[in-house]
Amino acid sequence: MAAFTFPVFDLGRFEQSDGEARKALGAEVDRICRETGFLAIRNHGVDQTVIDAVWQAARRFFDLPAEEKQKARAPYKGYPYGYLGPELEALARSRDIDSPPDLKESFNGGPLRVPDGMHDETALSFCYAATIWPDAPHGFVEAWQTYYRAMEDLAARIMRLFAVALHLPENYFDAFIDAPISALRALNYPEQHVPPKPGQLRAGAHTDYGSLTILLPQEGSRGLEIITPDGQWTPVPPVPGAFVINIGDLMARWTNDRWVSTLHRVVNPPAQEGGLDRRQSLAFFHQPNWMAEITVLDACLAEGETAKYPPVLSGPYLMGKFTSTAA
Numbered sequence: 001m002a003a004f005t006f007p008v009f010d011l012g013r014f015e016q017s018d019g020e021a022r023k024a025l026g027a028e029v030d031r032i033c034r035e036t037g038f039l040a041i042r043n044h045g046v047d048q049t050v051i052d053a054v055w056q057a058a059r060r061f062f063d064l065p066a067e068e069k070q071k072a073r074a075p076y077k078g079y080p081y082g083y084l085g086p087e088l089e090a091l092a093r094s095r096d097i098d099s100p101p102d103l104k105e106s107f108n109g110g111p112l113r114v115p116d117g118m119h120d121e122t123a124l125s126f127c128y129a130a131t132i133w134p135d136a137p138h139g140f141v142e143a144w145q146t147y148y149r150a151m152e153d154l155a156a157r158i159m160r161l162f163a164v165a166l167h168l169p170e171n172y173f174d175a176f177i178d179a180p181i182s183a184l185r186a187l188n189y190p191e192q193h194v195p196p197k198p199g200q201l202r203a204g205a206h207t208d209y210g211s212l213t214i215l216l217p218q219e220g221s222r223g224l225e226i227i228t229p230d231g232q233w234t235p236v237p238p239v240p241g242a243f244v245i246n247i248g249d250l251m252a253r254w255t256n257d258r259w260v261s262t263l264h265r266v267v268n269p270p271a272q273e274g275g276l277d278r279r280q281s282l283a284f285f286h287q288p289n290w291m292a293e294i295t296v297l298d299a300c301l302a303e304g305e306t307a308k309y310p311p312v313l314s315g316p317y318l319m320g321k322f323t324s325t326a327a
């Protein structure tokens, strides 16, 4: 098999295209989402100052003393937002694989507002639960919210690209994602002064749960790996100035598994280098509206083929996935 090349897609070029060129670019994305489920998006239009501000804010937050960070901690196990300290999550457990906790800490935030008329008690106590903001560093909340809004906008543009890739009307997904329940997570993988336990990783092998994830790994950093179509763990190379996008389980389901929600993980820095390689990342987990009904797309069913999955509601589906990973 030919050596795997990580796919890179130019979003701005797609958005300016029309006619046959647009169809061809959509077909390219369809092929990538069927084979790899991961791609880098460049020429995405997100302002670098917005990225730098949240990156620095997250770094300054993670640099605070542990007691300071704990003031913003999630108040109980399973609470979705706030600070999640070291060794509190094992992503591999989402696949029923017993594993030591991941070697990371994170800060998590939810939707910026509760939509008018939202009275669902379960939604209000889960995805619309309050984000527990830290008091420091100065400017954290503003930088976070500005980046969150930029990610919501970028995710909506990528969903339009996905609609074209699936031969759907370009605005097909718009009604499913006009009150999305996405979450933003800042991750810090500390230097490893103590060797990891057997089987312990920075992030255990998992798939993401939602429609798509917009990942920003630390520039030039190593560690993120995906299973490529040949079944091998393969490093995602740094692509300067690009976001890494991946399909989540809900999108795989929506497309009747035409598109793949690819297994990925973050491996430890090489022990021979002393484990002294801190790594930071930002992950935006895009998730359709709480009440969006996700029914296998007709466009993904060949003549005579039937859907593999019954319809699910986006919010309750996410909740079911979420509860399995607390360590």
Ligand SMILES: O=C(O)CCC(=O)C(=O)O
Pocket: 187, 203, 208, 215, 217, 224, 264, 265, 266, 280, 281, 282, 283
């Ligand atoms: O930090 C990374 O590069 C990936 C993190 C990830 O896959 C996740 O949190 O779901």
Ligand SMILES: [Fe+2]
Pocket: 206, 207, 208, 264
């Ligand atoms: Fe992930």
